[in-house]
Amino acid sequence: MWPPGSHDALLEYARSYADSVPLPVDTDSLDWEVSTRAKQRAGACTYDGDAITIRLAWGAAKRFDRAQFERVIRHELIHAWEYQTAGEAGHGARFREQADRLDVSVTCPAFTTPRLRLECTNCAWTADRHRASAVVTDPETRRCGECGARYEVEHLASGERWRTAAGYRGARERIESW
Ligand SMILES: [Zn+2]
Ligand SMILES: [Zn+2]
Structure with a gap:
């Protein structure tokens, strides 16, 4: 179902979509969150030395179509994969190689909120x-x-x-x- 009707529905969608992405990332160990405050960044992936968290912007989920939003999830999953395999993440060569393969942009995906x-x-x-x-x-x-x-x-x-x-x-x- 798209767009998702609730935060839980968005998280459920994102988790199951993540499992279908051909990237050797351990999705079971990822934490997922929905941000209602994010006004520009559609997604973010953070690592605090212990847990890797992918945060998805509710505003982007409402404004993006499904294909656009799946691209956001793939982008953040590549960062998660970097943290899992290299302990750090960025938009360098390692990121770009996977981004090419998975057809995602190299800059963190952004959305705009209308005034x-x-x-x-x-x-x-x-x-x-x-x-x-x-x-x-x-x-x-x-x-x-x-x-x-x-x-x-x-x-x-x-x-x-x-x-x-x-x-x-x-x-x-x-x-x-x-
Ligand atoms: Zn990024
Ligand atoms: Zn009317």
């Missing part, structure tokens, strides 16, 4: 926006792209919401970091 989301007041339609264009600053003059009803704008980092130009101006004053 603004439009949400229909009537149906399930949503759209993400980064810039304060007219659909954001003057929502009364536009309508939902699906059903034609009014929509609400949410500034995701602050949770401020508005449906009118006046609402936007008030929110914009209250929002400390746009």
Whole structure:
């Protein structure tokens, strides 16, 4: 099932996918975590001298399609394999050789969180926006792209919401970091 409906479902998916990746990594000994705070890094693999932990960003799981997210898991698994076999990890020759073979990028996978989301007041339609264009600053003059009803704008980092130009101006004053 994709996207996963819960943190547990994501972890279950990641663990079973990891077992299918052709890399001699001991997946049983890995710790897996979901991060809801990660805003840019889709995945991270850390080693504290004892345990190896792969942390997956919930925001990336929601935004990436399955193939993209599986690439994140493969990327972090290569780091885990490096820690298991060499005690250290990076993006050097050892990493690149496996990255080539497993078709993953050499830089740690990143995702972006949109600044603004439009949400229909009537149906399930949503759209993400980064810039304060007219659909954001003057929502009364536009309508939902699906059903034609009014929509609400949410500034995701602050949770401020508005449906009118006046609402936007008030929110914009209250929002400390746009
Ligand atoms: Zn990396
Ligand atoms: Zn609608």
